[in-house]
Amino acid sequence: MLIRNATVVTAGDVVPADVLVRDGTVAEIGRALPSEGRQVIDGTGKLLMPGGIDVHTHLDMPLGDTASTDDFETGHIAAACGGTTTHIDFATQEKGRTLAQALENWHLRAQGKACIDYGFHIAVTDWNDAVAASLPELIQEGVTSLKLYMAYKGRLMVDDAAILRALQIAAKVGLLVMIHAENGDIIDLLTAQLLAAGHTAPRYHAQSRPAIAEAEATYRAIALAEIAGAPLYIVHLTSAQALDAVRRARHRGLPVYAETCPQYLAFTADDLARPGFEGAKFVCSPPLRTAADQKALWRGLALGDLQVVATDHCPWNFHGHKDRGKSDFSHILNGLPGIEERMKIVYTYGVETGRLDLQQFVALTATTPAKLFGLYPRKGSIAPGSDADLVLWDPEARGEISVRTHHSRVDHTPYEGIRYQGRPDRVWVRGRLVVEGGEWVGTKGQGKFLKRDAFHHVDWQGVKL
Ligand SMILES: [Zn+2]
Numbered sequence: 065m066l067i068r069n070a071t072v073v074t075a076g077d078v079v080p081a082d083v084l085v086r087d088g089t090v091a092e093i094g095r096a097l098p099s100e101g102r103q104v105i106d107g108t109g110k111l112l113m114p115g116g117i118d119v120h121t122h123l124d125m126p127l128g129d130t131a132s133t134d135d136f137e138t139g140h141i142a143a144a145c146g147g148t149t150t151h152i153d154f155a156t157q158e159k160g161r162t163l164a165q166a167l168e169n170w171h172l173r174a175q176g177k178a179c180i181d182y183g184f185h186i187a188v189t190d191w192n193d194a195v196a197a198s199l200p201e202l203i204q205e206g207v208t209s210l211k212l213y214m215a216y217k218g219r220l221m222v223d224d225a226a227i228l229r230a231l232q233i234a235a236k237v238g239l240l241v242m243i244h245a246e247n248g249d250i251i252d253l254l255t256a257q258l259l260a261a262g263h264t265a266p267r268y269h270a271q272s273r274p275a276i277a278e279a280e281a282t283y284r285a286i287a288l289a290e291i292a293g294a295p296l297y298i299v300h301l302t303s304a305q306a307l308d309a310v311r312r313a314r315h316r317g318l319p320v321y322a323e324t325c326p327q328y329l330a331f332t333a334d335d336l337a338r339p340g341f342e343g344a345k346f347v348c349s350p351p352l353r354t355a356a357d358q359k360a361l362w363r364g365l366a367l368g369d370l371q372v373v374a375t376d377h378c379p380w381n382f383h384g385h386k387d388r389g390k391s392d393f394s395h396i397l398n399g400l401p402g403i404e405e406r407m408k409i410v411y412t413y414g415v416e417t418g419r420l421d422l423q424q425f426v427a428l429t430a431t432t433p434a435k436l437f438g439l440y441p442r443k444g445s446i447a448p449g450s451d452a453d454l455v456l457w458d459p460e461a462r463g464e465i466s467v468r469t470h471h472s473r474v475d476h477t478p479y480e481g482i483r484y485q486g487r488p489d490r491v492w493v494r495g496r497l498v499v500e501g502g503e504w505v506g507t508k509g510q511g512k513f514l515k516r517d518a519f520h521h522v523d524w525q526g527v528k529l
Contacts, residue, residue, distance in 0.1 A: 065495065066099050070107025070456060073422045074114065074445050075431035083112060085452040088494035092448060107456055110489060113426050114445050115149025115180075115453030116407050117433040120299055120323060120374035122399065123153050124173045132399065133379045133474045139403055140179035140511060141504045142471040146404035147488035149180050149453040149498075150434075150443050150514065154211060156187040156220075163188065163198050167205060171513070178511025179504075180493055181453070183437070185242060187211040189219070191226035199230070200237045206515025208438045209240040211299065214281045215248035215349070224288060231292035238518030240436065241289070242297045245281035245306065246273060246350055255394050266343030269393045270333040270351040278350050279305035286313045286320055295319035295519060297436065300376050302328045302350045304360035311369045321436060323372035324361050326409040327400045331478065332358060344386040345478045347396045348376065362419050365428060372436065373410050373428045375402035379474035401474050405465060407455075409479070411486040438516030452495040461487045461502075471504060 065085045072081045072093065084092040084102070123139040125132040134142060143151055155170035157163055163186050170184050184207050188195060202210065212227050213220040222230075227243070234241045255272040263271070282298055286309060289296035301307060301322040313320040333352045336343040346352055364370035378399025380386055389396030402409075407429060414420040420428070434444025441450050463469075465479040491499035498506030 065105060066097060066102040067105045067107045067112055067454070067456065068099065070110050070112035072112045072446055073426055075423050075427035078422050083446060083454070085492070085495045088452055088496070090446055090448055090450050090452050093446065105456070105490070109460070111422070111457040111459055112446065113455045113457055114430045114443070115455055115491065115493065116147045116429045117439065117444055118143065118148050118151040118375050118377065118403055118406060119372060119433045119437055120325070120376045121151045121153045121403055122376070122378040125154070125156070125378060127397065130385065133381055134377070134401070134403070134472050136174040136177040136182070137179060137508055138471065138473040139377065140177070142404035144180050144491050144493070144498045144506065145471045145488070145502060145504055147407040147455040147457065147491060148403060149455070149491065149493045150182065150439065151180065151403065152183040152185055152209070152437060154187045155184045157189050157195070159190045161190070163195060163202065167207065174511070174513065176509050179498065179506055179508055180511045181443070181514050182511055183207070183439070183514040183516050185209045185211050187213070187220070188222065188230065189213070191222045191230070196229060196233060199233045199239060202239065203237055203518050206513070208238065208516045208518045209242055209297070210234070211242040211244065213244040214285065215244060215246040215251055217248040217252055221248045224284065227285065228288045228292055231289050231294040231296070235292050235294035240295055240297055240519040242299050243285040244300070245278055245285050245298050247277040247281045250274070250277040259392060259394065264392050266341065266347055266389070266393050266396060267333070267337040269347050269396065270336055272394070273349060273351050275303035275305050275353060275357065278303050279309055282306040283309040286310070286318065289320065290318055296321070298322040299374075300325050300328070300350060301370065302353050302361070303357045307360055307364045307369060311364070314369065321371050323374045324365070324370050325374060325376050326402050326406050327478065328352065328361055329358060329413055330409055330482070335478075341387065341390060344389060344396045345382060345476055346400070347386070347389075347393070347398055348378070348400045349398045362414070365414070366419055366424065371428070371432045373406060374433065375406050377401055377403035379472055381475040383475060400478055401472050404470055404472055405477070405479050408465070408484040408487055412484045416485050438518060439514060452492055454492045455488045456490040457486060458489040459486045461485070461489070463487065
């Protein structure tokens with residue numbers, strides 16, 4: 065297959081070129097490549113970019129008696145239609161179970177359903193010596209990152225000693241530790257006090273998790289990583305104060321990385337106060353912040369202080385999930401969809417406004433995630449030998465995001481009515497067409513599990529983040 069006359073965009077370059085795809089990989093990039101005997105795709109007026117990589121998702125995530133609404137089929141179709149061809153999901157350890165059991169469990173969830181390529185992080189929720197001893201085994205399984213929570217006490221949270229020990233082991237074996245940085249004790253106490261005072265509406269969710277509780281935990285995580293001599297990745301960073309902690313660490317030369325998510329770029333805490341119970345659609349943790357925080361995040365993305373935009377895609381229905389918290393905001397299931405909207409939102413609010421250039425767009429949504437999580441150069445770029453995960457992006461396409469047209473299974477979208485400019489026209493996964501005209505045309509079950517390289521295989525000095 066030959067894609068002709070597109071503008072090829074990578075994290076490094078924006079150049080008019082032809083791209084030849086053979087056996088699922090990029091074979092050649094050049095000018096006026098011969099077309100005889102080849103299927104020719106006309107890319108005139110379009111951008112050809114590496115498929116998006118979303119390194120923070122929760123598909124089919126169990127929670128009590130229910131699970132997040134997208135499974136590995138609907139979530140993957142939604143992802144592909146949004147221009148994302150690879151994601152990394154969190155396999156979460158159950159209390160009393162091993163990490164291997166968590167992994168096995170998540171492999172089963174994806175089996176027969178996967179439509180795009182995927183990997184797993186491990187979320188460690190029950191820390192003990194046996195779990196510590198099993199961390200090096202993850203590398204053989206191609207799972208090279210693990211997540212620890214500093215919040216959700218009694219359910220997911222681990223203490224500082226566990227985090228420090230995990231960081232020490234991670235530094236030795238090449239795992240990247242990801243941290244949910246919020247102070248769980250502060251949140252639990254403030255939540256109880258707000259509820260006791262009769263403050264039960266969705267907007268109090270933000271007050272129960274103040275930005276300083278995120279900044280404090282972010283700095284604490286950085287301190288623990290520095291002691292351990294370990295790299296660190298902060299998930300879903302939302303506030304100017306937390307960003308300051310990351311920036312200062314990076315300026316001191318520490319290998320500290322951070323992601324933010326589209327919801328923090330598109331919405332503020334004001335959305336939690338929408339009339340009726342609408343605000344519940346915007347309940348996620350950490351919570352939505354102020355316009356000033358949003359501005360700081362955009363600056364952070366533009367200046368390289370933030371390296372990744374991932375989604376924390378965790379869709380809950382408005383009816384049946386979100387409305388469990390009608391009389392108590394702490395019972396609103398936390399999480400927003402975004403796997404389908406990420407590329408459009410960052411393009412519309414980032415590239416179209418001039419906040420980001422095209423190379424930065426690709427770096428934030430594909431290339432840097434691939435580098436940090438052991439998928440580069442197989443994924444995250446358009447280069448000879450890389451997987452032909454490609455998005456032919458129509459920069460002129462305009463439309464409106466709506467639950468009526470999205471591909472996720474969730475019964476609403478917080479992005480309802482938002483106008484976008486730019487969307488994927490065609491998408492290929494390893495050279496196979498999966499999206500045409502913005503609609504899914506692929507085959508269920510074609511997605512592959514990706515064994516990822518250990519973190520120390522990446523020369524982070526060379527990554528130049
Ligand atoms: Zn998450």
